[in-house]
Amino acid sequence: METPAADTEKVPTVAAKDNNFVPFVLNGPGINFQTNDNLKFLKNSAALIVPVSDSVNIGIENLKTFLTSNPKQKVTITGYATSDETNTTKFENLGLARAEDVKNYFISKGLSNTQFNTKGEIINSWKTNLDTLLGPAEYKFETIDTMATASDEWSILKDKINANPLILHFSTNKSSENLTADEKQKVADIAKYMDHVKDATVLIVGHTDDVGNREANIALGQKRAEFSKNYLSKNGIEASRINAESKGPDEPAGENTTAEGKAANRRTVITIK
Structure with a gap:
């Protein structure tokens, strides 16, 4: 009776790559930070989910150092919400309400209120994980009038x-x-x-x-x-x-x-x- 060959071909196992994230990006003149984690919001909610991850908080500390050294620099926070979400806030849209909550979180970390502007946009869709929106905000570093x-x-x-x-x-x-x-x-x-x-x-x-x-x-x-x-x-x-x-x-x-x-x-x- 033949013994089964011991050198049967083995198929290597390939780990599935997780692309279900939106990176947290701070990219302006004098600062360049990125992490795959981000700030998160539940669907229909303007309240930032806490606690915020350590990697995002490191980015916020970098932003604090940068803005303290550049007091004329302003950053516009644009918050996003999808068209199928319900806005129950005092703000004109849920995206703006989210931008304001992000700004307030930054202020709670010691950043200056005067260096931020906010606006909100309604879009068709945003990347989610179940009922959680992943990082529905972007940060634009305004050009300084030298x-x-x-x-x-x-x-x-x-x-x-x-x-x-x-x-x-x-x-x-x-x-x-x-x-x-x-x-x-x-x-x-x-x-x-x-x-x-x-x-x-x-x-x-x-x-x-x-x-x-x-x-x-x-x-x-x-x-x-x-x-x-x-x-x-x-x-x-x-x-x-x-x-x-x-x-x-x-x-x-x-x-x-x-x-x-x-x-x-x-x-x-x-x-x-």
Whole structure:
């Protein structure tokens, strides 16, 4: 009796590939994250199913880091719902309600409300697993208006300069070019601003104490303003863009009855206009 051959052909077992997923994708300038898991919603529901998977939460943490570093960046969350679903929410459609719930989840994770917009769309179908919709939301990273951003940055610098202006103090009838490190930084900030904002001008106002007659002090204040103008022009600011004027003793910063007050009044104040 023959023994059955031991080398009968074996058919390899092939695991079935599971394609029943919608990836969670965050893809914008400076961020690229993807995982096959996603946020999920039950059919007809606007409430996000929790807990959310660890892999999706890792993506949300990446998004938080990215948006914190790029405060001007905005993301539009588009939520989807199918035409056969019922909307029982206060929102105009179930897709928008889902987008709002996704946004609220992001906010609960520490992301900024101001960096998100939401909208909703109704479509014919979406990938599901039984009665669960898989990731019915997409994320669009809006293009940043770099010109507006740059304008904001220069506006912030101008506000910084004018909120804490460069003030140069003078001994009686004397002036000095010995600036402190803080004063030199303020000069550098003014020069930087003027270099980028071509229609800006610098205003220098000279002031004095009240010793002597007013006309002489007006002239002295002008002399101090002109001295400061000359200093700035030697440090990168065009003289034609600097206006120098004098208030003399008319706008004291301190009391003229004390030595300290008089010293505070002998000054020029330099701002951006």
